[in-house]
Amino acid sequence: MKELILLRHAKSSWDYAVADRDRVLQEKGIQRIINVATQSAHIFEGVEVVISSPAIRALHTATLLIKTLQLPFSLLKVNETLYTFDAAQLIDFIHQLDDSHNKVVLVGHNPAFTDVAAHFGDQPEKHLSTAAWARIRFENADWKTLLKGQIQYGIPNELLS
Secondary structure: OEEEEEEEEEOOOOOOOOOOHHOOOOOHHHHHHHHHHHHHHHOOOOEEEEOOOOOHHHHHHHHHHHHOOOOOOHHHHOOHHOOOOHHHHHHHHHHHOOOOOEEEEEOOOOOHHHHHHHEEEEEOOOOOOOEEEEEEEOOOOOOOOOOOOOEEEOOHHHHHO
């Protein structure tokens, strides 16, 4: 059985004249991902690897998740492929994940994350807001054959303030 958690980066700032991939998190975004990690800690139990986009907002989100959950930072990997807004590229990446990992967290960007959740999930599409997650459980033994899985969304209203 494989389990994939898609975690969209927390709310970022447009206050600085920097390239898109260099945008930092807003203070509100920092607090939101800490709240999401705390209140959804059970969702992330047993995670074997956290793979993040190299964009500063995604990487900061991933490190806050790991720190809040008191996970070892050795679980964190950065992969250039996750700096994408294209669902097809993200689906290809997921199909190529290492089969030694059964529970994987990806941290990245919309619209790719919302589209991939809809592609693999067994429910109608839901927009992944910043710091929201989608957990998809598959019956597959390997990543390359994934089709549809059981999806659960983590978009609680009390966390979106």
